[in-house]
Amino acid sequence: MLPRDMIRRCGRNYPDKNAYLCGERSATWQQMDRRSDRFGVALQKLGHRSGDAVALLTFETIEVYEHFFACMKIGAPRVGLNTQYPWPEMVHVLKDSETRYLLVHARCRQLVADHLAEIATLGITLIGYGPGHGMPLDYEQLLADADGEPAWPALTGDDLLLISYTSGTTGVPKGVMLTQEGGANCILHSLISFGFARDDVWYVPASSAWVVVMMGVFGLGNAMTVAIPDGGFQIQNFLQEVGRFKVTVGLLVPTMLQRAIAEVQSNPVYDLSSLRLMVYGSSPATPKLIRDAKASFKVALIQTYAMTEATGGWISYLTNADHDKALRDEPGLLKSVGKIGVHYDCSIRDEQGQSLPVGEAGEIWLRGNTLMKGYRNLSKATADALTEGWLRTNDIGRLDERGYLYLMDRQKFMIITGAVNVFPTSVEAVLVEHPAVEEVAVVGVPHPEWGEAVVAVVVRRASHATATAADIAGFCDGRLSRPETPKHVVFVAALPKTTNAKVKKNELKKWLSNEPGLVPWSTTIE
Missing domain, CATH: 3.40.50.12780 (ANL, N-terminal domain)
Incomplete structure (x- = not known):
């Protein structure tokens, strides 16, 4: 059984039961089944072939799941674009995933407005939804012009369900390829392990741009209702x-x-x-x-x-x-x-x-x-x-x-700040490009609100000895997402290293966490 089979059964067996609640809007399982059918038909009419990735750039709306369900039906790996990514990371995701169709919400238009020509050169068809989206094709019009059910290509459990991009050690997001079988088992085992029932209403307030979208489809396994924020949490x-x-x-x-x-x-x-x-x-x-x-x-x-x-x-x-x-x-x-x-x-x-x-x-x-x-x-x-x-x-x-x-x-030196995973090497790869930075090490330091905060420890070049913390942090604008941007910069004469020249990050973290005054917040977490 694949996730797309669950959609059809929820739509037929629980047609009038709410599948999604979002602000003032709601959608039943039958509506989700039928509208995802129409989007699947529309994509196939545009030339979609099984295996072509279909991406979206949006805040939280019910259409996130219409999009995902259509992808499930037509064998399209689903790709979410993180709205916090700077453009270089977004375009990397589009290229790496070989995205062929991109659905953009009107509120996200400004994130791609200056890059429409580049997107076109990648052979990506742009579709917009929401008032004033300004994209070449309109989502609702495509659905209105589509009819019937999409062709369901043959799929196996090993075929891709989605590609979820996460921060990578190379400085760009890396795509985690997740399968149809993995998705189906994730849904069913999550329901069993948590004891979710058909009459439950499950609220998922997190961003659907990455693998968290799977939490938003748990209802496929038992037809329960899923509530999502309207736009953002x-x-x-x-x-x-x-x-x-x-x-x-x-x-x-x-x-x-x-x-x-x-x-x-x-x-x-x-x-x-x-x-x-x-x-x-x-x-x-x-x-x-x-x-x-x-x-x-x-x-x-x-x-x-x-x-x-x-x-x-x-x-x-x-x-x-x-x-x-x-x-x-x-x-x-x-x-x-x-x-x-x-x-x-x-x-x-x-x-x-x-x-x-x-x-x-x-x-x-x-x-x-x-x-x-x-x-x-x-x-x-x-x-x-x-x-x-x-x-x-x-x-x-x-x-x-x-x-x-x-x-x-967790993942060696990975930083978890406000539940966002940040790889220090990704941040270091950006900071080291600053002309004042000779060496840099990035670590997570306990923070009373965020769990951990990203802190950069920098050795300045002699020629830029007057560079400030604000200079370093400002350099991150447009290059790093907000969670990745250091919340504090500490300048040192040298980084502690092992005999084989590896930075002693544990030593740095201990020093920053225990020495009063090195960071402008209390590192003593009760």
Whole structure:
């Protein structure tokens, strides 16, 4: 069974049930099935062939999922463009994915307005939606002119469902190729593991530009209703819509959760009575945050560990019972990301790939049926990551004797800031181009709001000894996304290095975290 089969069955078996809620709009499963049929027909009339990538550049709207469903039906790898990407990263994604059709929301027109000629030279057909989009083709007109059902090309479980772009160590986003089988299993195992029911209303407030879009299609597995923000996430709107939509299950990363708690405590007017479960993950949460969440929302909590390379499928789960036990008599359990789901094998291994005893830290290796096919156009990176059916996660962790997984270092030196993954080397590749920068090391430093903040440690060239932190940070405009841009710059005479000339990033991080006054915020996280 492929995801497109689920669309058809939801449309036929639950025609009048709401599939999506978004602001003042809603769409039933039958409407989603029929409108995605029409977009699929329209694309095929324009010349789409199975395997041609279809991208979109938009904020959150119901059309995000009409687009994805049409892609599922006609065998089009779905590609999301991150609205925070500067143009060089956007055009890299379009070229790397070999996108042939691009759907652009009117609110995103300004992001491509100066590059329409370049997009045309890539052989990409532009389609717009929303008032004043200004694109050559209009989405609603294409749907009006389309009729019937699209031809369903033959697909296997190994064919591409989507390509999700994530920050890469080469300085440009790398495309994670995710399969039809992986998508179907991600949907079904997520529903089972969380205990989602057909009558649940599941609120997904995160950006759909990357693999998080999979969370927005969980309803395909049980016909539940999915609520999404109208345009973008705002904490007050989220809390209001929990009451208005009768949301039963919500998803908040710790940064959002912290803001939600503060809002509820300062303004206790929200109706949260329908909420039964809050899912959180993507970055660490402190015991205080968990206690505050329990007190403020009075709901069950589940923490998760996931990654793009596993189709965003949640790998482990710290259940509500685990939370209760931790708060009652085992606080150290809150440092765990829970137990591995039954759809994965997990092995902790040393640098030679040998299994380690229980309790020892090493690299987390995973095996299961949601793993990526590989990194697009990056054969070496793919070979490094996939070994005999196992995914080398590049995350360091340990398993205890009860099966709880503890993350020791997420993807070596990857920074998680506000639930956004930032690879230091990507930032360093930009900063080193500044004429004042002789050497630079980028690390994550604890931050009271963002979890971690990106900090650049810079050795200035002698010829630019007067360069300021503002000079360095300003250089990032248009070159890095906001999460990647350093929140602080520290100047040093030299970087600490090992005997083989590798920068001691752990030493830098410890220094910045523990020495008062080096960063303009408190690094002591309760």
